[in-house]
Amino acid sequence: MTVRHISTGSPFEAQIGYSRAVVADGWVFVAGTTGYDYATMTMPESIVDQCRNALGTIAKALEDAGSGLDHVVRVNYIVPDVDDWPDCWPITSETFATARPAATMISAGLQNPEMKIEIEVTARVP
Secondary structure, three states, X not given: OOEEEEOOOOHHHHHHHOOOEEEEOOEEEEEEXXXXXXXXXXXXXXXXXXXXXXXXXXXXXXHHOOOOHHHEEEEEEEOOOOOOXXXXXXXXXXXXXXXXXXEEEEOOOOOOOOOOOEEEEEEEOO
């Protein structure tokens, strides 16, 4: 089995010991991704902006893996405050309009208090 690791260069990847994505046997497993702007290492205040940033980071990792958002088959959303979650629906429904992946939303605390959403996906390499 050939395994390829993809990094965004986030300092968290080295600190914690993980890859943004792992490609194995035609699958792409993207790690839980929060809303940081990795170019500036800043976190927007709103869940909507965090959701957009997370999906942008995921899209880039999938592209680097030879896949894309339209090939996502599973998505997990983790949101500390369930009342914030509906604000993301327009973004997620547009992002996954073609893929229509199986999805789960979990309410749980995240690593840092400023994090309002974390998104993890599994995709196929076409």
